[in-house]
Amino acid sequence: MSRAYNFCAGPAALPEPVLRQARDEMLDWRGTGMSVMEMSHRSDEFVEIAETAEKDLRELAGISDDYAVLFMQGGASGQFATVPLNLLGENTRVDYVNTGIWSKKAIAEAKRYATVNVAASSEDRGFTTVPDQSEWNTSADAAYLHYTPNETIGGLEYDFVPDSGRVPLVADMSSNILSRPVDVNRFGLIYAGAQKNIGPSGLVVVIIRKDLLGRARPETPTMMNYQVMADNASMYNTPATYSWYLAGLVFKWLKEQGGVDAMEALNYRKSKKLYDYIDASGFYANPIEPRFRSWMNVPFTLADDSLNGAFLKGADERGLLNLEGHRSVGGMRASIYNAMPEAGVDALIDYMAGFVKEHG
């Protein structure tokens, strides 16, 4: 059996030791005679799996008791509606920053429930930069300020945490959670779809400051009500048990690797060598202002678009998979989350350099 280097944006590569452990525990989880998939979510065994995962996540991300951690469903896209439904309260106004396709989706959904003020946008600059915070037109009375710290499709990542004053800061960290240290205390709410840096799809992790609970609009579906989820330890209904278990294995693996600090060093190195190579190649290009280049998602184009097919075919043959860029932007994209080893990036650069020799 040979494992490929999978550069998919999500669902993304998982750490191999995690998959091996899941395989070993598949038929009989620790003498229970059953798979985690087959366990009651109310069993002592599963409750322990769930609680341990939460404890490890709290430790990894430095989440204090002032915050609730929720393991919900409906993906990050579900949160686009869940956030306004829960945080608006009596307010009608919310602030959003528009830095790419995921920001736009969050804005479009919020507009169904609230008056959205787009406080800043880099759309007129092709989403290649983050507007300087001094230019943001935020509202002092907004229910919250929402932004997308890492735009998965554009490959744009903030290198700062916005200052939202007394307004709760809300972040869609789907594609960069746990990739480097973040001060959770700066945020009112963080959410992240699991299928990039946490585990399999089917799970969305929500970290919410407890004073923001209990404000849901009356029409909020019960399943989307943060207070209900918090009161029921995310088990109001049957949660995504297997995804939760695998997330727990990923958290343990992360701790063994040295936690988020170690990931920061690794992710910096991996992304820097790829961008350095792209810039020096004279053949590949990345359009993002260097300061805001994502450490997780690296889009690039070839000097000649008509070579895209040959590039992807050759990459596939070498076990470098899923390098095709998002259908909305074209070109290539290498997603290099925590689980992508440095050797995978080295193999990619090696292939890219060989391709230039042949076709450049």
Ligand code: PMP
């Ligand atoms: N936000 C961001 C930043 C994403 O990258 C994605 C998924 N690629 C989403 C939201 C949507 O996530 P989901 O598919 O879990 O709804």
